[in-house]
Amino acid sequence: MIYTVTLNASIDYHVWLQALTQNSIHEAQKEWKSAGGKGINVSKVLRNLGQPSVALGFAGGFTGAFIRQELEREGIVHQLLSIAEDSRINIKIKAGTETDISGVSPSIPSEAQGQLLAQLELLAHGDVLVLAGSVPASMPADFYGTILQRLRSRGVRVILDAKGKALAHALPERPFFIKPNQHELGELFGVQVSTREEAVHYAKKAMEIGASNVIVTLGGNGAVFVSPETELVAQFPKQQAVNSIGAGDSVVAGFLYGVSHQWEIKDAFRFAVAAGCSTAISEGFCTRESIDAILPQITVIEC
Ligand SMILES: Nc1ncnc2c1ncn2[C@@H]1O[C@H](COP(=O)(O)OP(=O)(O)O)[C@@H](O)[C@H]1O
Ligand SMILES: O=P(O)(O)OC[C@H]1O[C@](O)(COP(=O)(O)O)[C@@H](O)[C@@H]1O
Numbered sequence: 001m002i003y004t005v006t007l008n009a010s011i012d013y014h015v016w017l018q019a020l021t022q023n024s025i026h027e028a029q030k031e032w033k034s035a036g037g038k039g040i041n042v043s044k045v046l047r048n049l050g051q052p053s054v055a056l057g058f059a060g061g062f063t064g065a066f067i068r069q070e071l072e073r074e075g076i077v078h079q080l081l082s083i084a085e086d087s088r089i090n091i092k093i094k095a096g097t098e099t100d101i102s103g104v105s106p107s108i109p110s111e112a113q114g115q116l117l118a119q120l121e122l123l124a125h126g127d128v129l130v131l132a133g134s135v136p137a138s139m140p141a142d143f144y145g146t147i148l149q150r151l152r153s154r155g156v157r158v159i160l161d162a163k164g165k166a167l168a169h170a171l172p173e174r175p176f177f178i179k180p181n182q183h184e185l186g187e188l189f190g191v192q193v194s195t196r197e198e199a200v201h202y203a204k205k206a207m208e209i210g211a212s213n214v215i216v217t218l219g220g221n222g223a224v225f226v227s228p229e230t231e232l233v234a235q236f237p238k239q240q241a242v243n244s245i246g247a248g249d250s251v252v253a254g255f256l257y258g259v260s261h262q263w264e265i266k267d268a269f270r271f272a273v274a275a276g277c278s279t280a281i282s283e284g285f286c287t288r289e290s291i292d293a294i295l296p297q298i299t300v301i302e303c
Contacts, residue, residue, distance in 0.1 A: 001052070001053070001054060001127050001128075002046065002051065002052070002053040002054070002127070002128045002129075002130065002256065002260070003053065003054050003055075003056055003120075003123065003127065003128070003129050003130065004039035004040065004042045004043045004046075004053055004054070004055050004056065004057075004129075004130040004132065005039050005056045005057050005116070005120075005129065005130065005131050005132070005147075006037035006038065006039030006040045006055065006056070006057035006058075006132065006133055007039075007057055007058060007108070007133065007134070007135050007136055007139060007143065008037055008057075008058075008087075008088065008105050008133055008134045008135065008136045009035070009036070009037040009039075009040055009057055009058065009059050009064070009067050009080070009087045009088075010035075010036040010037045010063075010067075010087060010088045010089060010090045010102075010103065011033050011034070011035065011036065011063050011066055011067065011087065011088075011089045011090070012033065012034050012035075012036035012089075012090050012092055012245060013031065013033050013089055013090065013091050013092065014031060014032050014033070014034070014092045014094065014243065014245065015028045015030070015031045015091065015092070015093055015094070016028065016029045016030040016031065016094045016095070017029065017093060017094070017095040018095065019095050019096065020093055020095040020099060033066070034070065035066065035067040035070040035071060036090060036245075036246075037057070037132075037133050038132035038133035038161055038248070038249050038252075039055060039056075039057060039130055039131070039132040039133055040055055040057075040067070040071070040076075041132075041246045041249035041250075041253075041285070042130050042132055042161075042249050042252050042253045042256070043055045043071075043076050043078075044074065044076065044246075044285055045246070045249060045250050045253035045254070045275065045279075045285050045286060046253050046256070046257065047074060047075065047076050048285060048286065048287045048288065049253070049254075049257050049287075049288055050288070051257055051260065052077065053076070053077070053130075054077045054078065054079060055071060055076055055077070055078040055079070055080065056078070056079055056080065056081075056116065056119055056120075057080055057081070057116070058080065058081050058082075058083045058087070058106075058108055058112055058116070058136075059080040059081075059082065059083070059087050060082060060083035060084055060085050060086055060087055060106055061084075061085060061086030061087060061106075062086060063086045063087040063088070063089060064080070064082070064083070064086065064087045067080070067087055068080060079119060081112050081115050081116060081119075082112075083106055083107070083108055083109065083112055084106075084107075084109075085106030085107050086106060087106060088102065088103030088104060088105050088106065089103045090102045090103055091103075092243075092245050094243065098241070098243075098244060098245075100245075102134075105134070105136035105137055105138070106136065106138075107136070107138040108136050108138050108139050113139060113143070117146075117147070117150065120147060120150065120151065121150075123151065123154060123156045124154065124155070124156070125154065125155030125156070126155065126156075127156045127157075128156070128157045128158075128159065128256065128260065129147070129151065129156055129157070129158045129159070130158075130159045130161070130252065130256065131144045131147060131148075131158060131159070131160050131161070131162065131170070131175075132159075132160075132161040132162070132249065132252065133161070133162070134162070134163075134166065135162070135165075135166045141164075141165040141166060141169055142165075142166075142169035142170070143166070144160060144162055144166050144167075144169065144170035144173075145169040145170040145172070145173045148160075148170055148173035148174065148175060149173050152173070152174070157176040157177075158175045158176055159175065159176060159177045159178075159179075159252060159256060160175040160177070160178045160179075160211075161178070161179045161180075161248065161249070161252050162178075163180065163184040163187065163188075164184075164187065167180065167184065167188060168188060171188075171206060171209045171210045171211060172209055172210045173210060174210045174211075174212065175210065175211055175212070176212050176213060177211070177212065177213040177214070177215070177255065177259075178206060178211045178213075178214050178215075179214075179215045179216075179217065179248065179251055179252050179255070180206075180214075180216055180217075181216070181217045181218070181219070181248060182194070182198075182199055182216060182217070182218045182219070185199065185202050185203065185206065185216050186202070188202070188206065189202055189205060193216070196218065196221075196222065196224055196233055196303075199216040199218060199224045200216075200224050200226055200231055200233075200303060202216075203216050203224060203226040204226055207226065207227075207228070212227065212228070213225070213226070213227045213265075214226045214227070215251060215255060215269065215272065217247075217248055217251055217276065219241075219244075220238050220239065220241065220280070221238070222234050222235045222236065222273070223251070223269075223272075223273050223276070224303070225265070225269040227265065229265075230265065230266075230302065231302065231303040232265075232266060232269055232300050232301070232302055232303065233300070233301055233302075233303055234269060234270060234273040234298055234299070234300045235298070235299050235300075235301075236273065236277055236294075236297050236298050236299070237297055239277070239280075239281050240281070241280045241281060242280070242281050242282055242283055243279075243280070243282070243283050243284075244279070244280040246279050246285050247276045247277075247279045247280040248276065249279075250272075250275040250276045250278070250279040250285060250286050251272045251273065251275060251276040252272075253272075253275060254268075254271045254272035254273070254274065254275030254276065254286075254291065255268050255269065255271070255272035257271065257275075258271045258272065266300055269300055270295065270298050270300045271291065271295070273298050273300075274286075274291045274294045274295045274297075274298050275291050277294050277297075277298070278290040278291050278293075278294050281294075
């Protein structure tokens, strides 16, 4: 089974404005709310692909109730643990460009943290665990590393999509796959990653620290895949993003889907990039049909 963990679940409030200006009142042109957080988004994309998963993590308050209801309505199995404080609300403003405001994360009591670790004790050989998104400020920054350590001898593949300290602490614990974007990879090494060559170079450095497979996404400029066996570059015609929220999560879900079906790595990578593109250039998340429609435009070559 595939399990996704979202430590910092959210309601994503998407709002479209004509323009965003200081010191003025804006009238929304359009808006919607969705259950978010990176692990939950991965579960949603997997569901769109017909791949079951179980969403784990924390949810609390009226926002937590909304998150649970949406997952249940969409037929996504979850075992979210209850916390007293409200799950956060993240604001995603579209006004020509995209501006995000991430809400303050709720406090996660140590008992709830222990309950999550106990749930993960039940994972067994062949299971896949996706650890995705920020670690709430009340939790140890090395929580992902702790999970990886505890699962090391159990034959569970761990996919990690994190940044900052959460990524730095977990990397030496040997995740199967990481998916930083170029900025997150640059932050890890205190450099700026702008080109594909730089992305490959620093992906290899991340592998020296502990990652087995790395996809670095470069927004509208493609992506690279690096493993001990191969180095691949994906390209696609540059397009205007319509709503890039969840595009990175779609890459994670797409790659996971391909790997779970024992596809060749090149095909899984191409599918993953198509999933990301399809999400970025439409309002909702990718579907199998939208990915298949965009696949012919994605070229993958060896570096
Ligand atoms: N303007 C765009 N046009 C087409 N695809 C895009 C665009 N922006 C992002 N994507 C797709 O989304 C993926 C992830 O984007 P990126 O912004 O790098 O990641 P994250 O969402 O994790 O920050 C890219 O690899 C690509 O597949
Ligand atoms: O666009 P991405 O990177 O795929 O992730 C989108 C998701 O990540 C979030 O921005 C939260 O990210 P963090 O957990 O890292 O704060 C959610 O609001 C959103 O659902």
